Amino acid sequence: MYNSAFILVLLFFSVRGDIYQVCSRRQWEGIQYVVTGTVEAGVPTMIQSTIQFSFDANNSRIAASTSGFQDGHQFQRDFLFLYEQKTVYVIEDGNCHAEHLVNDFPPHCLPRNFTWEWARTWYGFELPDDELIIFGYTGDVGDLHYKVQMSGELMTPALQQIFGNYNNEPFFQTSEVVNTTRGIKNPDVFTLPSSCESAKVEGTYETPKYLLGATFPRDPSV
Template sequence: MLRGILVLTFVSCCWAGCCMPKQWEGLQNVIGQSVTSGKAAAFLVTNVISYDGTNSRVALIMNSTAGSVQTVIRVIHNYNKGIQYNIDLLTNKCTKSKIVGSIIPACVPDNAVKGQSVYFGGGKNRLPGDTYFWNQKAPSVNVDIGLTVSPDGTECYPVGEVATGTANTARVFETVGFLNITKGINDPSVFTPPPSCNQVPITEGTFKRRYRFLGL
């Protein structure tokens, strides 16, 4: 995947609006393109996400395709320990790096502007939604975000997201879809790294968050 291009480090202090449950699981599909020095690169990423805000940890299975290159990586973010584990499921190689900051709350950010209310589908099974827009700025990054969420009482669930702008000299455009979201963590062992990671040293490089809604 396009590491080092679509990434940034930021610390957010204020979150407002609706939030997802503290613990949830689901799918995130990302389709996008970046243009660097006039060269375009398309990519497709499917993330199986387990988000545990209660214990400050996130686990993912990331299946990505960029051109003809495919990677399948298990990723664990343990914010209490300040460590990210990367386990390449094609080679079984484990690497560890530092995490800076805390877990990003799964909430609509404080600087978001609410747009119109919409619904998906039709008839008795239509799904209501609310749209939000904001600009994410950091050094070398200027990205506009559009997010649609489906409200459910005091909580909300993301449905779709669009991100477009500039990240680290590259022009980027991404569309994101969220599917099959359920409350709770079905299998807590997804947050436990395999034994092959035990003796691996932590690299000096630090994990950098993406600019999207969940920083993933």
Template sequence: MLLSTVLVLAVSCVAVHSFKCCVPDQWEGVLGLTEGLVQNGQPAFVQGYVALSYDYTNKRVAEYVNLTTQGVPTLQKIIIDYNKNVMYTIKEEAKYCRAVQPAPPLSRCVPDTARETSRFHLGAGNNSLKVIAYEIDVPDMQITAVTSMTAQDCLPVGELMYGAANNVPFLASMGYVNIVPGIKDPSVFNVPSYCDKAEINDVPGLETGNFITSYIHRRLGFFQ
């Protein structure tokens, strides 16, 4: 998914950021993504979108994932409940449900160790949006992310990620669109009844070959 707005670089610097940027308590939006990776010596290409519902107040995240990997589509819903410490991966047509412990979440705020790399705006004149970009290292996942957030309200704009997950190198570009405050329909967090039979696996929920959503789970945990 491409942003059609014009990107204008206003100020460029490399420094540790001096103010706290924390996402709102509740919001929804759509994340478009494109990812390239090399697995077992073979290149692979992933593209698609994730519809997100983020609820810090009730410590939960819902995702509708629509990805295509080498032409093969994947449709699934993911619900993370940090109150119960469980992440459900749901395929509704097959009535399939897998339950695992979610990976430990990052802070819901841009970490103090993040390096501010640039300030810029999207659009022009009265239609411009001020944005701040940060570089964030995630050592336990061998990932570096350059994250762009709005200067006001600290909403995600885009993200460039590179590194390795499960020893698989990858490069990914993501953009957020149609963000709105609040949760329109709380039923997005409802877990289907057939998930009651799913035993919770104590292996952290890093889906093999799905490194982007694994990192999104970490970034959207935000519950520390």
């Protein structure tokens, strides 16, 4: 069974009293490139995936189309996470199956123990005064160490690295988010496909708790 590793860190600055917290825009879209290395059943595995996603915190739903390779085997699968219905639909090879969502809508803030490390300004865009500011954060969740970069202009994720151990196995993941836009351009991405209309909810899906943000770490049927 192929995994399709996917992690989003969804960021912007919000102020609560005198405490700054890094959280996400309520609605945004983008394309994410992910490389994950881990161990499954004692066997090292490498997963490369591309995810086109739409994140809608206002309506507690996420749509994502994923494709990639795991150890040389190609996969393609689409996800529709409807958290108000506590259901995830997975479409693969024209077939659709549904599972009960164990988790609530994913967190879209970095933990408060994460710290700001640096800020960099990049020039060279269309207009002479154009610039891009990138902020860097670091922190730990359990036995995993995170390095997160975000865009100061869009307040959206740019790059993330994770390394350490999970379930007593070595884990590494690097991800980059590109073509990020605010809002939802086409709400139809959240329309249930006809192949899913008769799908009965069978089994459960639980997102691994070590990931930050919206995650699609594996085939829910596993």
